[in-house]
Amino acid sequence: MKRREVIKNVALMLGGAFSAPTLKAMDNWENATKPNRNGIAFSLTETQQRIVAEIAELIIPKTNTPGAKDVGVPAFIEMMLKDCYKTPEHQSFIEGLDSMEKVKFLELNTDEKRGVLKLLEQETKKITSKTTPFWRLIKELTLLGYFTSEEGLKASFDYVQIPGKLELIKLKPNQKAYAY
Amino acid sequence: MNLNIKANKNNTFDAIVVGSGMSGGFAAKELTERGLKVLMIERGHEIKHIEDYDTAMKEPWDFEHRGKTTNLSAEERWANSRFWGLGSEEVVNHLTNDKENPYIEKRAFDWIRAYHTGGKSMHWGRQSYRWGKHDFEANAKEGIGIDWPIRYEDLEPWYTHVEKFVGISGQKEGLEVLPDGHFLPAMPLFAPEAHFKNKMMERFNRPVTVGRVANLTQPQDIHTSLGRASCQYRSKCQRGCPYGAYYSSLSGSIPAAMRTNRLSVLHDSIVAEIIYDEQKKRASGVRIINQNTMLTEEYFAKIIFLNAGSINTAALMLNSKSNRFQNGFGNESDQIGRNLMDHQLGSGATASIEGFEDDYVYGQRPNAMYIPRFRNWGNDKQTAYLRGFGYQGGASREGWESGINADGFGANFKQSLTKPGPWSIRIGGFGEILPNPNNRIYLDSEKKDKWGIPMIVTDAAFVENDWAMRKDIIASAVEMLETAGFKNVTPYDRPTHMGLGIHDMGTARMGRDPKTSVLNSFNQVHDCKNVFVTDGAAMTSASCVNPSITYMALTARAADFAVKALKKKDL
Numbered sequence: 148m149k150r151r152e153v154i155k156n157v158a159l160m161l162g163g164a165f166s167a168p169t170l171k172a173m174d175n176w177e178n179a180t181k182p183n184r185n186g187i188a189f190s191l192t193e194t195q196q197r198i199v200a201e202i203a204e205l206i207i208p209k210t211n212t213p214g215a216k217d218v219g220v221p222a223f224i225e226m227m228l229k230d231c232y233k234t235p236e237h238q239s240f241i242e243g244l245d246s247m248e249k250v251k252f253l254e255l256n257t258d259e260k261r262g263v264l265k266l267l268e269q270e271t272k273k274i275t276s277k278t279t280p281f282w283r284l285i286k287e288l289t290l291l292g293y294f295t296s297e298e299g300l301k302a303s304f305d306y307v308q309i310p311g312k313l314e315l316i317k318l319k320p321n322q323k324a325y326a327y
Numbered sequence: 328m329n330l331n332i333k334a335n336k337n338n339t340f341d342a343i344v345v346g347s348g349m350s351g352g353f354a355a356k357e358l359t360e361r362g363l364k365v366l367m368i369e370r371g372h373e374i375k376h377i378e379d380y381d382t383a384m385k386e387p388w389d390f391e392h393r394g395k396t397t398n399l400s401a402e403e404r405w406a407n408s409r410f411w412g413l414g415s416e417e418v419v420n421h422l423t424n425d426k427e428n429p430y431i432e433k434r435a436f437d438w439i440r441a442y443h444t445g446g447k448s449m450h451w452g453r454q455s456y457r458w459g460k461h462d463f464e465a466n467a468k469e470g471i472g473i474d475w476p477i478r479y480e481d482l483e484p485w486y487t488h489v490e491k492f493v494g495i496s497g498q499k500e501g502l503e504v505l506p507d508g509h510f511l512p513a514m515p516l517f518a519p520e521a522h523f524k525n526k527m528m529e530r531f532n533r534p535v536t537v538g539r540v541a542n543l544t545q546p547q548d549i550h551t552s553l554g555r556a557s558c559q560y561r562s563k564c565q566r567g568c569p570y571g572a573y574y575s576s577l578s579g580s581i582p583a584a585m586r587t588n589r590l591s592v593l594h595d596s597i598v599a600e601i602i603y604d605e606q607k608k609r610a611s612g613v614r615i616i617n618q619n620t621m622l623t624e625e626y627f628a629k630i631i632f633l634n635a636g637s638i639n640t641a642a643l644m645l646n647s648k649s650n651r652f653q654n655g656f657g658n659e660s661d662q663i664g665r666n667l668m669d670h671q672l673g674s675g676a677t678a679s680i681e682g683f684e685d686d687y688v689y690g691q692r693p694n695a696m697y698i699p700r701f702r703n704w705g706n707d708k709q710t711a712y713l714r715g716f717g718y719q720g721g722a723s724r725e726g727w728e729s730g731i732n733a734d735g736f737g738a739n740f741k742q743s744l745t746k747p748g749p750w751s752i753r754i755g756g757f758g759e760i761l762p763n764p765n766n767r768i769y770l771d772s773e774k775k776d777k778w779g780i781p782m783i784v785t786d787a788a789f790v791e792n793d794w795a796m797r798k799d800i801i802a803s804a805v806e807m808l809e810t811a812g813f814k815n816v817t818p819y820d821r822p823t824h825m826g827l828g829i830h831d832m833g834t835a836r837m838g839r840d841p842k843t844s845v846l847n848s849f850n851q852v853h854d855c856k857n858v859f860v861t862d863g864a865a866m867t868s869a870s871c872v873n874p875s876i877t878y879m880a881l882t883a884r885a886a887d888f889a890v891k892a893l894k895k896k897d898l
């Protein structure tokens with residue numbers, strides 16, 4: 148299959164898959180009160196974990212500095228979802244992963260995967276639900292996990308533990324941001 | 328400290344101070360420094376300055392959830408976590424577990440609490456502004472509530488006294504609306520803020536200044552003698568400062584009181600009741616319940632300062648019933664628990680800023696810029712509402728967080744987020760709320776907490792004046808940011824309740840007439856002169872500026888009065 152066709156197919160499938168979370172979101176309050184959804188610990192299957200790791204690495208790939216996988220972002224995402232998010236976001240996240248499984252994300256080549264994520268990014272903008280959509284969740288948690296990890300932070304920024312002073316300065320060319 | 332004592336003699340002090348927070352700490356300092364033997368009673372656990380700031384030196388990656396509120400924290404701290412960032416593991420364990428210390432919300436009230444040594448002074452925003460003359464006169468002029476029994480001039484020397492001890496960085500501006508104080512060197516405004524300041528003066532004749540903040544920019548002997556050092560510009564104040572660079576009871580007033588060797592502190596001791604001596608017609612002491620052992624104990628003193636925080640002080644008074652005070656201690660006026668005020672916040676505007684690409688900052692400023700009240704001031708007259716508001720906020724360069732909502736991913740995206748992003752700005756209003764007898768707390772007639780003390784019910788909400796002001800806070804913020812030439816100006820209005828300002832006050836107000844007020848001009852309970860209330864409960868109106876240094880000034884003034892009266896045997 149040519150790249151264009153893959154993307155076209157993915158678009159069709161995503162389009163179908165994406166109306167679902169929007170509708171589901173409207174029922175979130177109802178779902179949240181259903182005992183069969185509540186209290187079930189959030190966890191991912193092995194395939195879902197692999198998809199998460201792939202997407203996180205595509206968002207923050209290994210370059211001359213570490214990538215998302217190097218600093219443990221995939222496990223961080225799962226832990227954060229479990230500890231800091233509730234049923235509506237869990238559902239939104241799982242449904243996003245379902246869509247990725249449907250389009251056989253793991254079997255695509257890197258270019259195709261990037262194409263899928265670009266599409267996902269555009270589709271996400273159409274979602275009006277109050278529940279944070281899958282793409283936004285995985286992106287935020289990838290960035291948070293990476294840029295606040297020891298290796299990610301130190302590789303990306305000029306880490307200043309104790310500034311000791313406050314100074315208005317002029318930015319030098321290519322100067323990295325300070326992190327504190 | 329060994330206070331496991333039963334003998335009455337050993338339970339007797341010159342003064343008892345209930346609460347160790349902002350005003351309680353100051354009461355202990357002022358009273359011990361004037362020679363009194365003081366017992367300070369704190370309901371929460373002990374926190375030792377520096378030693379117990381367990382998160383203070385943690386690196387970003389040391390926090391498992393990287394600053395996000397966990398579901399568990401949100402459940403345990405269901406009220407505290409309503410405030411921005413207070414659910415974060417950086418601070419959450421230093422805030423009260425609301426599940427274990429519940430209150431009843433007849434109308435929702437965001438009650439932020441910190442039951443431990445130093446109370447909320449460990450977490451405060453440190454913004455420190457004197458009230459203006461107009462703040463003490465407005466009630467009388469407008470016929471709102473009751474008149475203050477004091478004026479600015481009564482408090483002025485005490486503001487200076489407090490400011491010198493606390494250490495407040497700020498810029499003198501010579502404004503009537505925001506009187507200058509005794510300041511340490513000011514922190515700088517950032518380049519876009521300086522631009523904003525100039526534009527506001529040029530277009531609206533509105534002054535803008537850098538925040539007046541209780542962080543030491545240049546410590547003086549009065550500070551270093553207590554072990555306090557200069558601000559290191561980490562801006563991690565709320566975790567507790569290992570340098571003692573920002574003022575709290577823990578870094579300032581309690582160590583000052585301790586070095587007199589006249590302060591004793593009881594922790595884990597909830598004051599359940601003020602004991603009234605019907606013969607002597609004065610309060611003789613307090614009854615406490617140990618929060619862990621449930622054991623009760625009585626302590627006695629010549630004078631009692633109530634500094635439990637406005638809501639708990641009112642609750643304690645309401646729970647202290649006797650033949651003389653059947654409706655609560657000193658509550659002949661029925662004003663205790665009423666007139667609960669706060670400052671409304673949670674609304675304003677944000678904007679993105681073009682330009683200033685070369686301007687950057689080394690260090691983190693634990694401060695903001697301040698826009699003093701300009702409404703119903705000078706020639707401005709609003710028809711929709713009384714009083715006014717100030718703004719706090721500032722400009723900063725965006726960090727990697729801006730990538731969350733931006734398009735993109737991959738190597739270039741990753742690289743781009745390592746550079747300082749564009750500048751953006753946010754300003755948010757702090758609006759004055761008027762005294763209103765229907766905004767109140769009271770004790771539930773049946774439900775009790777696990778110590779057998781009646782539960783507190785909150786019953787307060789914004790009224791028309793607040794909503795009209797809020798509309799203007801938003802509209803004026805938009806207008807000002809647009810006038811400054813900033814882009815993508817976006818109003819914000821976070822759904823909020825009273826309490827979120829964490830400036831709850833007014834529940835045992837000062838006044839001239841015992842029929843309409845609880846305290847006199849020296850914060851004495853009208854009907855029981857050896858009891859003083861000098862926390863936020865004493866406030867007769869709210870102004871729109873942050874209240875802590877006013878509480879401290881009132882406390883110092885009352886303590887000075889109390890000790891002089893004791894010496895004259897008037898008490």
